Amino acid sequence: MANSNDSAGGMGKLSKKTREKVDAALQDKEAALLKNTSIDLKLLRPKVSDKESFDKLINAITIATQQNESIAQLQNRIMGLGEGVFKVAKEILTMIP
Secondary structure (H helix, E strand, O other), X not given: XXXXXXXXXXXXXXXXXXXXXXXXXXXXXXXXXXXXXOOOHHHHHHHXXXXXXHHHHHHHHHHHHHOOOOHHHHHHHHHHOOHHHHHHHHHHXXXXX
């Protein structure tokens, strides 16, 4: 017997699409916050779990800022650096007041 969440157009598909839309919207806000924050992000390094990914993230933000990249370009740069960097970005966002 098929699960109702597995049927075409079922709640499972709907919830996945909704989650993806919300995640995308939040990513825009998060990337904007990272790029435009006045906090010295390097001061947060000792508090971050993955120092290597943190360094990659700071480098990506620095380059994006120097090149006046859009938030979408920064997002793409961060996502291109892998899941570890993305997780560190989310971790940092919880530390910014």
